[in-house]
Amino acid sequence: MASWKSHPLEIAYDLFGWIAFLSWSISFYPQVILNYRRKSVVGLNFDFLVLNLTKHSSYLIYNASLFFSHVIQGQYRKKFGHGEMIPVAANDVAFSIHAVLLTAITLFQVFIYERGDQKISKTCIALTSVAWVSAVVCFFITLPHHSWLWLISVFNVIQVVMTAIKYVPQVYMNFKRKSTQGWSIGNILLDLLGGLMNYAQMSMQSIDQGSWVNFYGNIGKTLLSLLSISFDFLFMCQHYLLYPSKKENVSSKIDLADTAPSQPSENV
Known part of the structure; x- marks a missing residue:
């Protein structure tokens, strides 16, 4: 069993991990x-929300399984070395649980608030179906051999793929509307901090x-941060550089509409 050699580094590890947890968790609230x-x-x-729910659910399965299961931890050490530490921390599990819950709440808001003509695309439904069907197939493949580390690695791959895909619909929507109105930049800034703290x-x-x-023992966590940081910078570019005037114009029009004096009606 591996153990920490430096107490200050262990403290820093926990500190950075819980800062990442707070940043990523709070990022859902804006x-x-x-x-x-x-x-x-x-x-x-x-589409972003549905893909995000699939991503976080898969990540929760991976994190919780590797963190709590001694059988899977044994398979991990057998593969990467008996002297290696498990690459999943308590903050990873806590974040995954919180992320699934908050994403579900946001999806619930879709059903109770005005949504215009927006809807979930067929492409999103197809991608989500493929992901979960693949996971079920892999589960039945795993049963005879009990290769649980391989199975949860499949869920880790799913969360990486979903992370890479989930941001694209929102990026395209911002580009098509030439506006980031309705998309919280606070979410992105906190997400960026969480990714940096994760590294x-x-x-x-x-x-x-x-x-x-x-x-590379937890390549999913590594790629998760890399992809999140990359898209965060792209969203920041859209919000602050590409479409700020559009957002301001929309706000100005709304303000003018609210403050303009009403025209007296003519008597017939």
Whole structure:
């Protein structure tokens, strides 16, 4: 069983991990609050939400299984070395649970608030169906051999693929509307901080152990942060550089409409 060699690095590992948890967890709330205040989900892409729920559910299965199951931990050490530490922390499990819950709440808002003519695309439904059908097939393949590490690695792959895909509909919607109105930038800024802290946490373990196994031993966590950070910068570019005037113009029109004096009606 591997153990920490440096107490300060262990403290830094926990600190960065829980900062990542707080940043990523809090990042869900600006969108939920924005939807509540507007009583509308117009501008929020529904494909993003469905793909996000699949992604976080898959990530929860991976994190919880590797963190709690001694059988799977044994298979991990057999593959990567008995002296290696498990690359899933308590904050990873806590984040996954919270993410599934908040994504489900946001989806519930879609059903109760104004949504215009937006709907879930057939492409999204097809991708989600393929992901879960593949997971079920892999489960039955695993049963005779009890290769549980391989099975949860499949869920890790699914969450990476969903992470890569889920942002695309929102990026395209922002591009098509030439506006980020209805899409919370607060979500993105917090998501960026969480991704950076995630890398910092993994680096503490690597420095302490003198090994980079945790980066490729949990390649899903590594790619998750990389993809999130990349898309966060893209969203920031859209919000602050490409479409800020459009957002301001829309707000100005609304303000003018609200403050303009009403015209007296003519008597017939």
